[in-house]
Amino acid sequence: MTLRLAGGIDVGSCTTKSVIVDDGGNILGSHVLYSGTDFEGASDIAWRETLSLAGVSSTDSICVFSTGYGRNSVSFATNSLTEISCHARGCLHYFSGPMTIVDIGGQDNKIIKLDQKGLRVSFKMNRKCAAGTGAFLEEMALRLRLPLEKLNDLAKQADGEVTLGSYCTVFSGTEVLEKIKSGAALDHIVRGLFHSVVKRILEMDTFTDTVVMTGGVIEHNPFLIDLLKTHIQNDIVTPPHPQIMGALGAALYALQEAPHNMD
Amino acid sequence: MSDRQKQLRKPIAATSQMKKLMAAHFLEIDEAKKTGKQKVAWCTSVGPAELLHSMGFLVYYPENHGALLGATRMATDVIPLANAVGYSPDICSYLTADVGAYLKGVTPLTKAYGIQNIPRADILVYNTNQCRDVQDWFSFYAREWDVPIVGIHTHRSIREVQDFNIADLVSQMKSMIPTLEQVSGNRFDIDRLRDVVDLSLQCTKLWRRVLECGATKPAPLTFFDATIHMAPAVILRGKPEAIEYYKLLIAELEDRIKMKEGAVPGERHRLYWDGMPVWGKLRELSDQFYQLRTNVVASTYCNSWIFDAFDPKDPFESMARAYTELFNVRDESFKEWYMDNWIENFSIDGVIFHDAKTCPNNSNNRYSMPQRMAKRLGLPTLVIHGDLNDLRCYSEEQTRTNIEAFVEQLDQKTG
Incomplete structure (x- = not known):
C-alpha cells in the first residue's frame, strides 16, 4: 500500500x-x-x-x-x-488551544489567537512598516557589518544593552550610529536591537494563554524568547522547527x- | 478577476443616468463661471447646502472633487505638491489632493467632462462637523482668491444632540445670511428654504431606502456600488433630479430583490465597512470580495448622507439637527449603539475598520472600538491600514492578505 x-x-x-x-x-x-x-x-x-x-x-x-x-x-x-x-494549523499540530501565536517573519509579524477548540478568534499583522521584523535585524546587521548568524550569540552574551526608542528602522539606524559614536559595546547594541523587536511585538496585541513563537527570526534568534519572557507571565513554547x-x-x-x- | 467572472457581474443599469446627472451638474457650474450668470458657493459635504440653494447659488462640493482625485488615482501624484508648500502628509488627503491638483493646474473634471479648471468660488462655506481640516482647506482658497469665507463650528464628540447645540448652530447659520445675501445679490426667503429642505428630505428618505435594500439576503448592491451611487445624495441634494434618480435606482434594486439576484453571486458572508473608502482601490477591493463571495452590505460612510431630521416646517432647526446627528460628530457610545443596530438589521458576520492614515475623525478603530465590539457582539473584526486618497499609505498585498485571512476566519466559523 x-x-x-x-x-x-x-x-x-x-x-x-x-x-x-x-x-x-x-x-x-x-x-x-x-x-x-x-x-x-x-x-x-x-x-x-x-x-x-x-x-x-x-x-x-x-x-x-x-x-x-x-x-x-x-x-x-x-x-x-x-x-x-497555515501558521495556526501548523501550531495546532504540536499544541492545543487556547493559544496566542507570535510569528516573526522576514517582512511582517503576526499575532494569531486561537480558542480552546483551535478556532481563530482574531489576528493582527504589523502595519505597513516592517519595524520589528526580520528585515529590521537584517538592515541593522548590515549597518554593523555583522553576519546575521552572529546576532543571537552577541545578544545573549551581553551584560547590558542600549535603549533604542524609535519605531522606524531608518531612525533606529541613526540611533545605532549615535551609540557607536558614544562608545557603546557592540553586544549591548545588538541586545538593544533584539529588545526593539520585542517591544514592537508587545505593542501589537495582548497575550493570552500559552504563547507559541514561530518564524524564521525565532528559529535563528531564540534569545528573543528569553527577552520576551522578561515582559510577560505566559508560558512560551516553540514548535520543533518554528520557521x-x-x-x-x-x-x-x-x-x-x-x-x-x-x- | 477572470473575464468569465467579469461577464457574470451584472452592472447597475441606472448608472448611465447617474453619469448624465453628474455631467450636467459640473457643466452647469462651469457654464455659470464662464457667463457669470449665477454665483458659485463651495460647500463642505454636510454644510448648509439647503441655505445656499435657497439663495440662488450653484453649489460645488470639494470633498467630491477630492474623492474623484482619489478614484482616478491622480491624488497620490498631486498630494506631494501640497506637502511641499507645508500641508503635512498627515492631514486630510482630500485637502492635500485638492490643493495639490490646484497647484499643478489639473482636475479629473477635464477628462470626464472637458472642464479645464475647478470652478472659482464666489464664497466658501464650511461646517466643521466633518473635521477641522475643511476650514483650513477652504481658508487656502479664501486667501488664494481673496473671496469671503463663512462657516459653522459644530460641537463635536457629543452623545445626544441637545437643544443648546441646535440653538447655537441655528444662530451661526443665521449670522451667515447677510454675507450670503451680499455675495448672491438675492434676499433670503424662508419659503424658498422650506422648499429646498423638503427636496433634501425626499432625497435623503430615498437614499436611506437604497441603503436598506442591502439588508436583504442576498444583498442587491455592495458598499462599493453605494460609494458610487451616493453621488446624487451628496452633490444634488436639494434638487429634484436627485429624487428622480433614486426612484429609478430603487426600482432596479427592488427588481433584483424580487428575483433574489445578489450583487455578489453565492453570497456567503456579509460584512460592515467602517471608515472611509480607499478611493483608488475601489475596483480591486470590490473584485476581491466578489471572488471571495463576500459582500460588504453596509457602511458608516454611505449612511452619512441619511438626514432623517430635515423638516420643512422648521428649516433652520432641522438643518442644524440633521448636520449634527451625523455619526462623525458623535461620541463613542453613540457610535457603538448606531453600528450595533445596523449590524443586527443587516445580519452582519464581521466588521472591517479602515484606519485611514490621514482621516482620524473617521477612523473609528483608534480608541479600541473593534476590541469592544468583538467582545460585546461576539463578532470578528478586522482593522486594515490605508488611506482614503494617499496610496503611499496603502499596502496592496498586506490588505489583500488581511481580507483573505479574515474571510478564512469567517469560513471557519460557519464550518
Whole structure:
C-alpha cells in the first residue's frame, strides 16, 4: 500500500519553505531557501529538494497547498491559503488551544489567537512598516557589518544593552550610529536591537494563554524568547522547527483534501 | 478577476443616468463661471447646502472633487505638491489632493467632462462637523482668491444632540445670511428654504431606502456600488433630479430583490465597512470580495448622507439637527449603539475598520472600538491600514492578505 502524502509551500518575502508530510502528519522532509525575486523558481527548487530529502520519487498523487506572500506563484499547488490560517494549523499540530501565536517573519509579524477548540478568534499583522521584523535585524546587521548568524550569540552574551526608542528602522539606524559614536559595546547594541523587536511585538496585541513563537527570526534568534519572557507571565513554547510552521500548516490542510489511495 | 467572472457581474443599469446627472451638474457650474450668470458657493459635504440653494447659488462640493482625485488615482501624484508648500502628509488627503491638483493646474473634471479648471468660488462655506481640516482647506482658497469665507463650528464628540447645540448652530447659520445675501445679490426667503429642505428630505428618505435594500439576503448592491451611487445624495441634494434618480435606482434594486439576484453571486458572508473608502482601490477591493463571495452590505460612510431630521416646517432647526446627528460628530457610545443596530438589521458576520492614515475623525478603530465590539457582539473584526486618497499609505498585498485571512476566519466559523 502506498502512503498518502501531502505538501505545503510557504513562499515568504524573504525565504521559501517547503514541507512534505505523510498520512499521519509526520514530516518526511523539508527545505528552506531564499525566495529571491523568482518565487515560482524558488518554490520549484524547494519542492524538488524536499521530495529528494523525503525519498519520494513520484509526485503524481501528492496534493500541495501554497501559502505566504507569494502563494499565488506556486504553479503546482492545487489550492492556497493565507499564512494566518497555515501558521495556526501548523501550531495546532504540536499544541492545543487556547493559544496566542507570535510569528516573526522576514517582512511582517503576526499575532494569531486561537480558542480552546483551535478556532481563530482574531489576528493582527504589523502595519505597513516592517519595524520589528526580520528585515529590521537584517538592515541593522548590515549597518554593523555583522553576519546575521552572529546576532543571537552577541545578544545573549551581553551584560547590558542600549535603549533604542524609535519605531522606524531608518531612525533606529541613526540611533545605532549615535551609540557607536558614544562608545557603546557592540553586544549591548545588538541586545538593544533584539529588545526593539520585542517591544514592537508587545505593542501589537495582548497575550493570552500559552504563547507559541514561530518564524524564521525565532528559529535563528531564540534569545528573543528569553527577552520576551522578561515582559510577560505566559508560558512560551516553540514548535520543533518554528520557521516551517506555515508550510507545515499548508501541508496539513492539503492532507485533508488529498485523495485516499485505494491500492 | 477572470473575464468569465467579469461577464457574470451584472452592472447597475441606472448608472448611465447617474453619469448624465453628474455631467450636467459640473457643466452647469462651469457654464455659470464662464457667463457669470449665477454665483458659485463651495460647500463642505454636510454644510448648509439647503441655505445656499435657497439663495440662488450653484453649489460645488470639494470633498467630491477630492474623492474623484482619489478614484482616478491622480491624488497620490498631486498630494506631494501640497506637502511641499507645508500641508503635512498627515492631514486630510482630500485637502492635500485638492490643493495639490490646484497647484499643478489639473482636475479629473477635464477628462470626464472637458472642464479645464475647478470652478472659482464666489464664497466658501464650511461646517466643521466633518473635521477641522475643511476650514483650513477652504481658508487656502479664501486667501488664494481673496473671496469671503463663512462657516459653522459644530460641537463635536457629543452623545445626544441637545437643544443648546441646535440653538447655537441655528444662530451661526443665521449670522451667515447677510454675507450670503451680499455675495448672491438675492434676499433670503424662508419659503424658498422650506422648499429646498423638503427636496433634501425626499432625497435623503430615498437614499436611506437604497441603503436598506442591502439588508436583504442576498444583498442587491455592495458598499462599493453605494460609494458610487451616493453621488446624487451628496452633490444634488436639494434638487429634484436627485429624487428622480433614486426612484429609478430603487426600482432596479427592488427588481433584483424580487428575483433574489445578489450583487455578489453565492453570497456567503456579509460584512460592515467602517471608515472611509480607499478611493483608488475601489475596483480591486470590490473584485476581491466578489471572488471571495463576500459582500460588504453596509457602511458608516454611505449612511452619512441619511438626514432623517430635515423638516420643512422648521428649516433652520432641522438643518442644524440633521448636520449634527451625523455619526462623525458623535461620541463613542453613540457610535457603538448606531453600528450595533445596523449590524443586527443587516445580519452582519464581521466588521472591517479602515484606519485611514490621514482621516482620524473617521477612523473609528483608534480608541479600541473593534476590541469592544468583538467582545460585546461576539463578532470578528478586522482593522486594515490605508488611506482614503494617499496610496503611499496603502499596502496592496498586506490588505489583500488581511481580507483573505479574515474571510478564512469567517469560513471557519460557519464550518
